[in-house]
Amino acid sequence: MSIDVKDLHWSAGRRAIVQGVSLSVAEGETFGLLGPNGSGKSSLLRVVAGLRPPTAGRVTLGGTDIAQLSPRALARRLAVVAQHATTETAVSVLEVVRLGRTPHHGILSPWTATDDAIVAAALSEVGLSDHRDQLWQTLSGGERQRVQLARALAQRPSHLLLDEPTNHLDIQHQIEILRLVSRLALTTVVALHDLNLAARFCNRVGVLQDGRLVACGTPHEVLTQELIARVFGVAAEVAPSAHHGHPHVQFLMEDAG
Ligand SMILES: Nc1ncnc2c1ncn2[C@@H]1O[C@H](COP(=O)(O)OP(=O)(O)O)[C@@H](O)[C@H]1O
Ligand SMILES: [Mg+2]
Structure with a gap:
């Protein structure tokens, strides 16, 4: 299923942070969200x-x-890997990954062998x-x-x-994680x-500048010298x-002039 964002605004107090963003991500697509620090990537993802x-x-x-979905119904469709994920300290990797099954369970649906298999597969996928x-x-x-991704x-x-899922990773694991993410059949915004x-692993990318989407298209269309200098x-x-x-x-290690 697609993700459609229509003329989205988000303000913190009186300050406009996300300003009129519209974009559509097709089913199965990996969409990269780019932009300098403070351009509103994390804010847009949170909304x-x-x-x-x-x-x-x-x-x-x-x-x-x-807005029509309960938190539980939304969590069955959409998963989030935050930029600075934290977790209760005294838990194991397995316990963190098992939390992913929470939205699928209620009082009347106990944990099953299927859940164990899904958790084991997720751990295996991230190595x-x-x-x-x-x-x-x-x-x-x-x-x-990687545990948060699992x-x-x-x-x-x-x-x-996913909000900057490769932040703390060495280059080999950055590539592994993005290759895994890009191969998933999920509709993904990263x-x-x-x-x-982004150019290597995203089908399309969008560039934020001061909370506005200033470019959107294939990496080839978007990542021009002119845009990189300007943004x-x-x-x-x-x-x-x-x-x-x-x-x-x-990068030429010089100011854009
Ligand atoms: N809750 C908030 N209250 C006030 N300002 C915020 C809040 N959240 C984000 N901002 C501001 O919004 C801008 C965009 O932040 P953010 O979305 O984290 O950007 P990015 O992820 O692209 O680095 C920043 O200037 C940040 O200080
Ligand atoms: Mg951010």
């Missing part, structure tokens, strides 16, 4: 996730306004099966991010929102600050990679 009510505009999942009994507080930053996968959502990772303030050369054909951005 799309239903964690903040919009000041104006709306978000629909496959045509259903998220953490061997860490299942390790305590959350003893994990590295990168492992914590929790989201265990939720078995149709939609996935905030990223690495333009080259990020850095001079760059952009050319198709000889290896994979996606645009490759090379």
